[in-house]
Each structure stands twice: as C-alpha cells, then as structure tokens.
Amino acid sequence: MTEKRLSHAYMLLAPEGPARDEAARRLAAALLCPAAEPPCGICRDCRKALTGVHPDVIHVGRERSDKDLRREILVGQVRAMTADAVLAPNEAARKVYIIDEADRMNDRAQNALLKALEDPPGHACFILCAASADALLPTVRSRCVRTGEETLRRDGAPALTDLARAYLEAAASGDMTQVALCCMSRAKLSREETEAFAREVKAAVCDILCGRLEDPGLDRERLFRLDALMDKTQDYLRHNVQPKQIFGLLAVETLR
Ligand SMILES: [Zn+2]
Numbered sequence: 001m002t003e004k005r006l007s008h009a010y011m012l013l014a015p016e017g018p019a020r021d022e023a024a025r026r027l028a029a030a031l032l033c034p035a036a037e038p039p040c041g042i043c044r045d046c047r048k049a050l051t052g053v054h055p056d057v058i059h060v061g062r063e064r065s066d067k068d069l070r071r072e073i074l075v076g077q078v079r080a081m082t083a084d085a086v087l088a089p090n091e092a093a094r095k096v097y098i099i100d101e102a103d104r105m106n107d108r109a110q111n112a113l114l115k116a117l118e119d120p121p122g123h124a125c126f127i128l129c130a131a132s133a134d135a136l137l138p139t140v141r142s143r144c145v146r147t148g149e150e151t152l153r154r155d156g157a158p159a160l161t162d163l164a165r166a167y168l169e170a171a172a173s174g175d176m177t178q179v180a181l182c183c184m185s186r187a188k189l190s191r192e193e194t195e196a197f198a199r200e201v202k203a204a205v206c207d208i209l210c211g212r213l214e215d216p217g218l219d220r221e222r223l224f225r226l227d228a229l230m231d232k233t234q235d236y237l238r239h240n241v242q243p244k245q246i247f248g249l250l251a252v253e254t255l256r
Pocket residue numbers: 033034035038039040041042043044045046047
C-alpha cells in the first residue's frame with residue numbers, strides 16, 4: 001500500500017468484527033487518498049473514509065426482511081451496486097464499494113459481481129470482506145488482490161485509530177497520570193493530525209455507544225462528555241489554539 005499501485009478489487013480476508021471493518025475503512029482510504037503514499041490519514045478523503053462518512057464509500061451487506069437479516073446478499077443488490085458504480089463519484093476520484101460479508105453472496109450474486117470485476121467502470125473499486133475465500137467462486141477470487149488485516153496494519157495509515165483508542169482506554173482507567181502521559185505524548189501532533197485525532201475519538205465514541213466497538217469501560221455520561229470535549233478541541237483548532245495547548249487542556253479536562 002506504500003505506492004500508488006492499486007488494484008480495483010480486493011479480497012479482505014479476516015474474521016468478521018471491528019478489526020476487519022477498520023481494515024476495510026483503511027483500505028478504502030488508501031484507494032481514495034490523493035497523496036503519493038496513501039493513505040496519508042490526514043487529507044479530507046482519508047478522514048472521511050476512516051471515520052466511515054465518505055459519500056464515495058458505499059457499503060453493501062445483507063438486507064433485512066421484516067425483523068431478521070436475510071441469509072444471503074441477493075443478486076438484485078449486486079445489480080443495484082454495479083448500476084450505481086457507473087455513476088461518477090461525488091467527491092473523490094474513485095468510488096469504493098465495501099461488500100461486508102462477501103461470503104454471503106449467493107452464486108447468482110457473485111456472477112453478477114464477476115461482470116463488474118471483469119470490466120469495471122474506471123473509477124470503481126471493490127473490497128470484498130470475508131472470513132475465508134472458500135465461499136467465493138474461483139472466478140471471483142482470481143479477480144481480486146488478496147489482503148488480510150495484518151498486512152494493512154503493518155504498512156497502513158498513521159495509527160490515528162490506535163492513538164484515539166489508547167486515549168479512550170486512559171480515560172476509562174480513571175488514572176490521572178495515565179491520561180496526562182497519554183495527552184503529553186500527543187502534544188507533538190500537527191494541527192491536521194489533532195483534528196483527525198478528535199474525529200477518530202468522536203467516531204470511536206459513536207461506535208461504542210452503538211455497540212459496534214467494545215466498551216473499554218466508559219459509562220454513557222463519560223462518553224458524551226468526551227464527545228463534547230472533542231467538539232471543543234475542534235473549536236480550539238478553528239481558533240488557532242496550538243495542539244500542545246489543546247492536549248495540555250485535555251490532560252486536565254478528560255477526567256473532570
Ligand atoms: Zn489521504
């Protein structure tokens with residue numbers, strides 16, 4: 001991922017869960033990032049893709065019928081996706097389709113996807129997330145670059161997600177020293193990185209509240225306070241307060 005030699009189809013093989021979701025977001029960021037060494041982690045496309053709000057990153061997954069999730073991803077969904085893939089991107093140079101649980105596509109759906117993989121619209125990329133490649137047709141498999149979460153973690157984006165997570169864990173510990181050390185080690189972040197850090201923390205808070213991310217031991221009230229604190233951080237950045245001062249403030253305010 002350190003050079004701009006990107007394929008238009010990836011198979012992300014990892015057990016289902018937040019780590020795989022995050023790996024998919026990083027890969028999507030890498031595909032959309034205009035930097036020479038994507039993902040830079042700080043440009044608009046990276047930040048939006050990493051926090052899951054990029055309009056050109058589209059998720060396709062099992063649909064609900066009544067209350068339950070359907071057992072499979074249906075051919076109609078894949079056709080709708082490939083029809084959408086023909087349309088130009090909204091903001092980025094590409095459009096990324098993340099197929100969550102690609103191993104849930106039935107054969108008809110996979111064959112419909114195959115057409116798009118064989119002759120993709122120039123700007124469309126596909127990320128097929130699956131626990132293993134076994135449930136995918138050999139023809140689909142052969143069209144995809146295989147990748148796993150370890151590869152992505154090793155040469156992926158700056159570990160902003162990890163920084164945000166460590167901060168939340170420090171906050172959950174309730175230990176003033178741990179929080180202070182954590183904040184001080186971030187005081188060297190640039191303005192852009194601090195902005196991205198605040199976004200990451202907000203995204204993680206949201207994920208924890210929605211049950212998408214494991215709760216490190218923060219109650220709801222604390223989570224809302226941290227969210228508000230990150231709003232404040234973004235506000236300070238807009239008013240040209242330096243990251244060093246902001247993290248100094250966070251060291252004091254986080255446990256208050
Ligand atoms: Zn970027």
